[in-house]
Amino acid sequence: MSVTRVVVVGADAAGMSAAHQALRTARRTGRELAITVLDRGRHTSYSACGIPYWMAGDVDGGDDLVARTAAQHREAGIDLRLGTEVVAADLEGRTVTTAGGESLPYDELVVATGAPAIVPDWALRPDGTPHPMVGPVKTLDDGAAWLQRLEEAGDGAHVVVVGAGYIGVEVTEAALRRGLGVTLLTRGRGLALLEEDMSERVAIGLCDAGAEVVLGVEVTGLQLDGDRVCGVTWEGGSREADLVVLAIGVRPATGFLAGSGIELTEDGALRPDAHGRVADHVWAAGDCCEVRRRLDDRWVFRPLGTHANKHGRALGDSLAGGDLAFPGVVDTSITRFAAEGVHLEIARTGLGHDEAVAAGHDPVTLVTEGSTASGYMPEADPIALWVMADRRTRRLLGVQVVGGRGAGKRIDAAAAVLWHDGTVDDLAWMDLAYAPPFATAWDVLQVAARRVAERL
Amino acid sequence: MSVTRVVVVGADAAGMSAAHQALRTARRTGRELAITVLDRGRHTSYSACGIPYWMAGDVDGGDDLVARTAAQHREAGIDLRLGTEVVAADLEGRTVTTAGGESLPYDELVVATGAPAIVPDWALRPDGTPHPMVGPVKTLDDGAAWLQRLEEAGDGAHVVVVGAGYIGVEVTEAALRRGLGVTLLTRGRGLALLEEDMSERVAIGLCDAGAEVVLGVEVTGLQLDGDRVCGVTWEGGSREADLVVLAIGVRPATGFLAGSGIELTEDGALRPDAHGRVADHVWAAGDCCEVRRRLDDRWVFRPLGTHANKHGRALGDSLAGGDLAFPGVVDTSITRFAAEGVHLEIARTGLGHDEAVAAGHDPVTLVTEGSTASGYMPEADPIALWVMADRRTRRLLGVQVVGGRGAGKRIDAAAAVLWHDGTVDDLAWMDLAYAPPFATAWDVLQVAARRVAERL
Numbered sequence: 002m003s004v005t006r007v008v009v010v011g012a013d014a015a016g017m018s019a020a021h022q023a024l025r026t027a028r029r030t031g032r033e034l035a036i037t038v039l040d041r042g043r044h045t046s047y048s049a050c051g052i053p054y055w056m057a058g059d060v061d062g063g064d065d066l067v068a069r070t071a072a073q074h075r076e077a078g079i080d081l082r083l084g085t086e087v088v089a090a091d092l093e094g095r096t097v098t099t100a101g102g103e104s105l106p107y108d109e110l111v112v113a114t115g116a117p118a119i120v121p122d123w124a125l126r127p128d129g130t131p132h133p134m135v136g137p138v139k140t141l142d143d144g145a146a147w148l149q150r151l152e153e154a155g156d157g158a159h160v161v162v163v164g165a166g167y168i169g170v171e172v173t174e175a176a177l178r179r180g181l182g183v184t185l186l187t188r189g190r191g192l193a194l195l196e197e198d199m200s201e202r203v204a205i206g207l208c209d210a211g212a213e214v215v216l217g218v219e220v221t222g223l224q225l226d227g228d229r230v231c232g233v234t235w236e237g238g239s240r241e242a243d244l245v246v247l248a249i250g251v252r253p254a255t256g257f258l259a260g261s262g263i264e265l266t267e268d269g270a271l272r273p274d275a276h277g278r279v280a281d282h283v284w285a286a287g288d289c290c291e292v293r294r295r296l297d298d299r300w301v302f303r304p305l306g307t308h309a310n311k312h313g314r315a316l317g318d319s320l321a322g323g324d325l326a327f328p329g330v331v332d333t334s335i336t337r338f339a340a341e342g343v344h345l346e347i348a349r350t351g352l353g354h355d356e357a358v359a360a361g362h363d364p365v366t367l368v369t370e371g372s373t374a375s376g377y378m379p380e381a382d383p384i385a386l387w388v389m390a391d392r393r394t395r396r397l398l399g400v401q402v403v404g405g406r407g408a409g410k411r412i413d414a415a416a417a418v419l420w421h422d423g424t425v426d427d428l429a430w431m432d433l434a435y436a437p438p439f440a441t442a443w444d445v446l447q448v449a450a451r452r453v454a455e456r457l
Numbered sequence: 458m459s460v461t462r463v464v465v466v467g468a469d470a471a472g473m474s475a476a477h478q479a480l481r482t483a484r485r486t487g488r489e490l491a492i493t494v495l496d497r498g499r500h501t502s503y504s505a506c507g508i509p510y511w512m513a514g515d516v517d518g519g520d521d522l523v524a525r526t527a528a529q530h531r532e533a534g535i536d537l538r539l540g541t542e543v544v545a546a547d548l549e550g551r552t553v554t555t556a557g558g559e560s561l562p563y564d565e566l567v568v569a570t571g572a573p574a575i576v577p578d579w580a581l582r583p584d585g586t587p588h589p590m591v592g593p594v595k596t597l598d599d600g601a602a603w604l605q606r607l608e609e610a611g612d613g614a615h616v617v618v619v620g621a622g623y624i625g626v627e628v629t630e631a632a633l634r635r636g637l638g639v640t641l642l643t644r645g646r647g648l649a650l651l652e653e654d655m656s657e658r659v660a661i662g663l664c665d666a667g668a669e670v671v672l673g674v675e676v677t678g679l680q681l682d683g684d685r686v687c688g689v690t691w692e693g694g695s696r697e698a699d700l701v702v703l704a705i706g707v708r709p710a711t712g713f714l715a716g717s718g719i720e721l722t723e724d725g726a727l728r729p730d731a732h733g734r735v736a737d738h739v740w741a742a743g744d745c746c747e748v749r750r751r752l753d754d755r756w757v758f759r760p761l762g763t764h765a766n767k768h769g770r771a772l773g774d775s776l777a778g779g780d781l782a783f784p785g786v787v788d789t790s791i792t793r794f795a796a797e798g799v800h801l802e803i804a805r806t807g808l809g810h811d812e813a814v815a816a817g818h819d820p821v822t823l824v825t826e827g828s829t830a831s832g833y834m835p836e837a838d839p840i841a842l843w844v845m846a847d848r849r850t851r852r853l854l855g856v857q858v859v860g861g862r863g864a865g866k867r868i869d870a871a872a873a874v875l876w877h878d879g880t881v882d883d884l885a886w887m888d889l890a891y892a893p894p895f896a897t898a899w900d901v902l903q904v905a906a907r908r909v910a911e912r913l
Contacts, residue, residue, distance in 0.1 A: 014898065051833055051893050065833040167892070306898045307891035328886050335890035348890050377507055377521040410866060410896070413889045417873030420887040430784050431876040433869045434791035434804050435763035436623070437507050440866070442470065442762045 004033045007320065008097055008107035010087045010257075012040035013047065014306050015287025015313035016113030017069065019277070020079050022317030022325075030322035036079050037105065039097075041086035044141045045071050050306055052144040053171035056151065057178045063141045087114075090261045092283060097257075109282050109320055112258070112271060113313065116251035116288035116304045118143070123222045124247060132223060134230045135245040138168055147246075154243045156180060161233050161240055163220050164248035166193040167336040170203070170347070172246050173212050177340035183212045184240050186233070188219040194334060194349055195401055198368050199387050202403040203338065203347055210341040215240070251304055253289040266291065272300055275326035277316025284320060286312035286327070293329040296352055296398065296419060297360035303330060331419040335409050344382075346409030350416040351399030354389060363392040367453045371445030373407040375437035384408040386449035390425035392457050397425045397450070407439065411446050425454045460489045463776065464553055464563035466543045467710075468496035469503065470762050471743025471769035472569030473525065475733070476535050478773030478781075486778035492535050493561065495553070497542035500597045501527050506762055508600040509627035512607065513634045519597045543570075546717045548739060553713075565738050565776055568714070568727060569769065572707035572744035572760045574599070579678045580703060588679060590686045591701040594624055603702075610699045612636060617689050617696055619676050620704035622649040623792040626659070626803070628702050629668050633796035639668045640696050642689070644675040650790060650805055651857055654824050655843050658859040659794065659803055666797040671696070707760055709745040722747065728756055731782035733772025740776060742768035742783070749785040752808055752854065752875060753816035759786060787875040791865050800838075802865030806872040807855030810845060819848040823909045827901030829863040831893035840864040842905035846881035848913050853881045853906070863895065867902050881910045 009016045027034045051066040074081045086100040096104045118137030160176040165187035176183045191200025224232030232241045253269040271285040288304035318325035335348040357364040366389040374380035382405020389399040400415035418428045429450035465472045483490045507522040530537045542556040552560045574593030616632040621643035632639045647656025660670045680688030688697045709725040727741040735741045744760035774781035791804035813820040822845040830836035838861020845855040856871035874884045885906035
């Protein structure tokens, strides 16, 4: 039987999940695969999400963030080539070209190139490289650079974090826990992906822990003292800074597909189907892709490790003759902010208010405050829940949570109801676990759902 | 308009939820209700589940466990009569008779008498009262008695806990945290409501914390030194004891309905419908009732506060002309064991293996071990999950969890899938929240489901 040559571009969550699952499935389907994985970086299968905790001191070193080493991948029979950037793809001729000029033929191409951090022009020096005390938080090399910068800057340093997505919040935590001063700047009105009321609760928590939060400003430049960064500027304002964290966002690394005939979104993202297919003999998964949001059947860009792992696995299985499918998302995410005695767990699932309106719903929303445990227990922490349901169909549309210990993962029960197109009544009346250290007799999630149900 | 006379027997979760919801709904439906609540005890609306934590020292006093006081109920317009036991009901004549000989007429009767703890004969003195250092953990009076007994027994005392249900485990925690010696005795092969593998993990945790666990023994007597308890005995064995906790179970308080024509189960339980109806003009909810388990459409006796609250609310609404319904259970429950450096969260939902077979399923079960958080995080605690699915339909049938911090409430996501008759694939692939402090990239619940899915 002939060998199928699979070339995977990108050696992180999606690419390596695909490669390993393809090998597993091939053993079952009797196919023979020769898998080559190319990555321009030096690391494989690492947790980018863990880098803020490395910066905070929770994690000893970058190696701890590596789920599987290059050696482990190679032992599994994968031809892994690091430091190898792919610069072009010829879909007709079925080859990819590396920066070194090598041309690699493939039978099946897997695009799993991820999404590097956006580095805005104002962060660059005239020679095109970023200023030494300025950088994003995405790769293990970024992490190592940050450890060194934090060391160099010393105890009295002030960190400016640009961008209030999850990474921005997590890096703020890290810097506060290291005893540094922190200013979080965002051009938005609050934390990305949260409704205003929930976002405000997070902002208050950040301030309570000693961070400065400035909303509605778009950084446009650095202040320099010679070659040394000493601040950031925006229209009508500035803030001193010894270190500047770029947490503005990421952008799919799909430049090498330009002109290949593969369709990309305006932002350069791919839109593979549930099996990872984007075109004949071309597959994709992970952060270089958008994912399908089941609730409104829209494509959304949610570069999260959990989606990359799942979609990669489905892709690998399908590529080798299986039929695993990535069934899309309900837009669940979570983070934590814990510093200086403040502990906030922050999570969301489903649509936001405006998205619900755009999808034709008649949304009713309500914020409910309660407790993570029975009020008389030492475990009881405050929690606030935003719940949204459709007035006509009573369908649950979205839930957001900000609260103390035990608050965050409550979102999973709501995500499960969304997954099954359940109603706010399902959430209110279903059988969730109760005991005093964990919940009130009506779990606060159910109180919140019930209150919305009463208003429909 | 005529006033409907409602007599509620029992002033705890179900009865008072029913009474208050009936008043709320009546305002909407325009009905006029005169609600009288009778209870033989001295307390209302208290958390029996909180008593072990009062014993442990987490809760300052019994008053903290009272959600609403008698005065608060009366302010809401409820005629609450404590210390008033109902001894008979005449459904034809629509009256109940109190121990004091009073006859109260009603238009609608609500039975919410709960389920007092079982006190076996061997625990009683010849005069029919329990031995002073022996008692159950159910009422606030029980709690107060235990605080006094623990005080009297002093630091070196040894506690024997009879029964390994949730109360037995929670009281074991309380005694260990007070520095006492504890032996937990159970006639079963492990912890009630858990599969053997999960139960063993709990037993190991109890032992690691210093408790002695003896399985498969049925206590038959007390050892006495004069009037003082000094041990318990069973066939072929005995154990010294200064204090004996009876955590054997509870039994519906429905004796007053004997001969009334109301149908009771062998164990004395009522089987109200989703609105709480058991007969014309007779309603019931709470611990004196069985609940309908949706998964196999069977009645089960699960005397839990969360069911009592929900069913009571649906009852009250329906009684006053509303249509809220208690939609049954999927058999979710949770507890914790935390003492001497051991922290175990213990939860279950769905069917057990034998129940699944009895319901005609072809169950596949598997235990998966993993981590509550990303392995490199300080929050990462071990967790084990038992997952069961049907081989033919792939339906999820049951999940059980034993693990560290953050393990227990994970059961809610599984409960939500069961609620919606979802498959093990739904659980494996749905969109649960991931960030390093909370989960691995595939949440361990999803890893466990995936592993079962692969074996179907």
